Amino acid sequence: MDTKDFYFELPKELVAQDPLEDRASSRLLVMDRRSGRLTHRHFYEITDYFRPGDCLVLNDTKVIPARLLGCREGGGAKVELLLLKRETKDEWECLVRPGKKLREGARVEFGGGILRAEILRTAEDGSRVVRFFYEGIFEEVLDRLGEMPLPPYITHKLQDRSRYNTVYAKHDGSAAAPTAGLHWTKPLLERVEEMGVEIARLTLHVGLGTFRPVKAERLEEHHMHSEYYRIPKSEAEKMNRCKSKGGRLICTGTTSCRSIESAAEEDGRIPARSGWTDIFIYPGYRFRAMDGLITNFHLPESTLVMLVSAFAGREHILKAYAEAVRERYRFFSFGDAMLIL
Incomplete structure (x- = not known):
C-alpha cells in the first residue's frame, strides 16, 4: 500500500x-x-x-516541559534541545538545533548555566545522546527552564x-x-x-x-x-x-x-x-x-x-x-x- x-x-x-x-x-x-x-x-x-x-x-x-532554549557554552550561538527519551539518570536522547554545529563534545547551557549539557554521540537517526549537569533535582530544573514541546504546526504561545x-x-x-x-x-x-x-x-x-x-x-x-x-x-x-x-x-x-x-x-x-x-x-x-x-x-x-x-x-x-x-x-x-x- x-x-x-x-x-x-x-x-x-x-x-x-x-x-x-x-x-x-x-x-x-x-x-x-x-x-x-x-x-x-x-x-x-x-x-x-x-x-x-x-x-x-x-x-x-x-x-514534560521538554523544550530547552539556550546557547553554546560561554554565551555563543543560540541552541534548542528537545528531550525525547531518558537513557540513564542524566543522559537523554534529544533532537537538537542547529544539528550541524552540535556534534560530539559540544557543550551548551541553559538559564545562564543553571543547566549545562554535553553532546556525547549522534544516533543513527540523527538525534543526539546528551549528558546534563546541574545541582538539585533534574525534574525541578526542567520545570523551571523548559517549555512545553508543542508541535510545529501550532504557532501560538500556550498561555496555560x-x-x-x-x-x-x-x-x-x-x-x-x-x-x-x-x-x-x-x-x-x-x-x-x-x-x-x-x-x-x-x-x-x-x-x-x-x-x-x-x-x-x-x-x-x-x-x-x-x-x-x-x-x-x-x-x-x-x-x-x-x-x-x-x-x-x-x-x-x-x-x-x-x-x-x-x-x-x-x-x-x-x-x-x-x-x-x-x-x-x-x-x-x-x-x-x-x-x-x-x-x-x-x-x-x-x-x-x-x-x-x-x-x-x-x-x-x-x-x-x-x-x-x-x-x-x-x-x-x-x-x-x-x-x-
Missing part, C-alpha cells in the same frame, strides 16, 4: 492553534465503522454512546501549560500529548463511571515519531520509533473482565490503542505487561482487543491516519475527513474529536 493513498487536502485555517476554554465543548464526529455513517455531536454528549459494562481506556502519561496535558495525566515522560484525552473533564469521567463503565489506566510515553509523516513511499518500508508502555495488573484485569462479560474496550487515543494491541494475546486477553513497542498499525491489521476508538483528526500521510483507517476502513476515513473539512471541524492537537464504534 502506498503512503500517498492517505493524503488529503487540509486548509491551513482549520489547524487549531489554541485549546477551547471548555475541554468538553469540542465537536465530536461519530462514525459507525461498518456502514461509514456519520453523526455530528459535541464531546460532552459522548456518554450517549457508552453502555454499562464497557471499559474506557486512558493513557495517563504526562508531557496544563492545557497540553490531560486532566488525568500522572506519569512524567512524554514529548507530546496523547491529544484525544485532552477533551475529557473530571465531571465527564465521573458521569461515565456512574453509568457502570469501568476506567482502565495505562501508560505509554509518547515520542515525536508517532506524529511524523511517513517518508517511505510504501507503508511496509516505514519503521516506527519505539515507545515505552506499561499496563499494570489491576488495569489489565479490568479490561479482561469487561471482555469476558461482553463489554467493549473503548480506547481514548491511538496511544492507548497501540498499548493494548501490543500487549494482547491472540485471543484478545490482555496481560499485565511493560516494555517497548514499535507496533505499526495500518490497513490489513487484525485488531485483537480494541472495540472502539476516540481520536482527534490527524496529519495527512501520518501513521495515525493509517491506524484509524485500519480500524474503520480507508475509504470511510477519507470520506469522514472530507466531511470534517466541509463542516469546518478543527484539526490536530487542539482540534475536535472523532468517535469510531
Whole structure:
C-alpha cells in the first residue's frame, strides 16, 4: 500500500492553534465503522454512546516541559534541545538545533548555566545522546527552564501549560500529548463511571515519531520509533473482565490503542505487561482487543491516519475527513474529536 493513498487536502485555517476554554465543548464526529455513517455531536454528549459494562481506556502519561532554549557554552550561538527519551539518570536522547554545529563534545547551557549539557554521540537517526549537569533535582530544573514541546504546526504561545496535558495525566515522560484525552473533564469521567463503565489506566510515553509523516513511499518500508508502555495488573484485569462479560474496550487515543494491541494475546486477553513497542498499525491489521476508538483528526500521510483507517476502513476515513473539512471541524492537537464504534 502506498503512503500517498492517505493524503488529503487540509486548509491551513482549520489547524487549531489554541485549546477551547471548555475541554468538553469540542465537536465530536461519530462514525459507525461498518456502514461509514456519520453523526455530528459535541464531546460532552459522548456518554450517549457508552453502555454499562464497557471499559474506557486512558493513557495517563504526562508531557514534560521538554523544550530547552539556550546557547553554546560561554554565551555563543543560540541552541534548542528537545528531550525525547531518558537513557540513564542524566543522559537523554534529544533532537537538537542547529544539528550541524552540535556534534560530539559540544557543550551548551541553559538559564545562564543553571543547566549545562554535553553532546556525547549522534544516533543513527540523527538525534543526539546528551549528558546534563546541574545541582538539585533534574525534574525541578526542567520545570523551571523548559517549555512545553508543542508541535510545529501550532504557532501560538500556550498561555496555560496544563492545557497540553490531560486532566488525568500522572506519569512524567512524554514529548507530546496523547491529544484525544485532552477533551475529557473530571465531571465527564465521573458521569461515565456512574453509568457502570469501568476506567482502565495505562501508560505509554509518547515520542515525536508517532506524529511524523511517513517518508517511505510504501507503508511496509516505514519503521516506527519505539515507545515505552506499561499496563499494570489491576488495569489489565479490568479490561479482561469487561471482555469476558461482553463489554467493549473503548480506547481514548491511538496511544492507548497501540498499548493494548501490543500487549494482547491472540485471543484478545490482555496481560499485565511493560516494555517497548514499535507496533505499526495500518490497513490489513487484525485488531485483537480494541472495540472502539476516540481520536482527534490527524496529519495527512501520518501513521495515525493509517491506524484509524485500519480500524474503520480507508475509504470511510477519507470520506469522514472530507466531511470534517466541509463542516469546518478543527484539526490536530487542539482540534475536535472523532468517535469510531
